[in-house]
Amino acid sequence: MRFIKIALLVVVLGAILLFAGIQYLLSQPAPEGFPILEYHxxxxxxxxxxxxxxxPPAEFEAQLDYLEQQGYTTISIRDYLRAKKGLQQLPDKPVILTFDDGYETNYTELLPILEKxxxxxxxxxxxxxxGKENYMSWDQLKDIQHRGVEIGSHTANHLPLTSMSLAEARDEVKLSKLLMEWNGMDTIYTLSYPNGKYDKELLDMxxxxxxxxxxxxxxGLNTFExxxxxxxxxxxxxxxxxxxxFKxxxxxxxxxxQLGINQH
Structure with a gap:
């Protein structure tokens, strides 16, 4: 019984300290930078x-409503890269919406929401x-890009790049890029690391x-730095x-x- 009481006390004290820490961080000026959101x-x-x-679409639209209420404007990664070079201006509060894997419903259900x-x-x-079951076909992929959605690579086979040799990782990123470009897609210049796994060698490659x-x-949040x-x-x-x-x-x-944890 005494052990249970001590354990409960530790939990309560931990929760109080966590809440106090969050309140302190929120009382500080908001850090610079904008979010990139990861959906599937x-x-x-x-x-x-x-x-x-x-x-689900209703939940997604509620999130979009909230972002709009907070003054966010969607941009593409291309917009960010151009602004980084001084070739265009970004809105006051940019946000990037990203979607991994390329499911067919990105075309049939997501695209109408974006266009609306x-x-x-x-x-x-x-x-x-x-072209596989539940994924976008070549015609759908080309059409969604033509209608303004930016397309990037998630590698050729969605395998963690850190689990293979550098030569094999190079094949994964090269083949996916060439496959799409040779089939008539616009230049592919962005990548999403499968499972978020990366190392320094991959950056150079x-x-x-x-x-x-x-x-x-x-x-975290992103800046030009x-x-x-x-x-x-x-x-x-x-x-x-x-x-x-979502909030x-x-x-x-x-x-x-603010804490500088895994910030790049």
């Missing part, structure tokens, strides 16, 4: 084997999944393969607590930036 699916039917990756609202987005496509930017799974091959990204999974959870995840990006 936006579809009405929840997939049995990938439930956590799906944000006039929003920009970036989809990272797994090269060898194009991406430059050699003419990629200009890559996104991680490390939560952020390494373009290590862009911070906030994961947005299936919400268990509605819009409140928490945005807050996590701010706090991680």
């Amino acid at each position: 699916m936006v579809q009405e039917a929840n997939p049995d084997k990938a439930y956590e990756y799906n944000v 609202r006039g929003l920009k987005a970036t989809i990272f496509m797994v090269g060898n999944d194009i 991406l430059k050699e393969e003419e990629y200009l930017a890559a996104v991680t799974g490390d939560a 952020t390494n373009p091959y290590l862009l911070q990204r906030i994961n947005i999974p299936h919400p268990l607590f509605g819009l409140t959870e 928490w995840r945005l807050l996590k990006g701010r706090i991680m930036t």
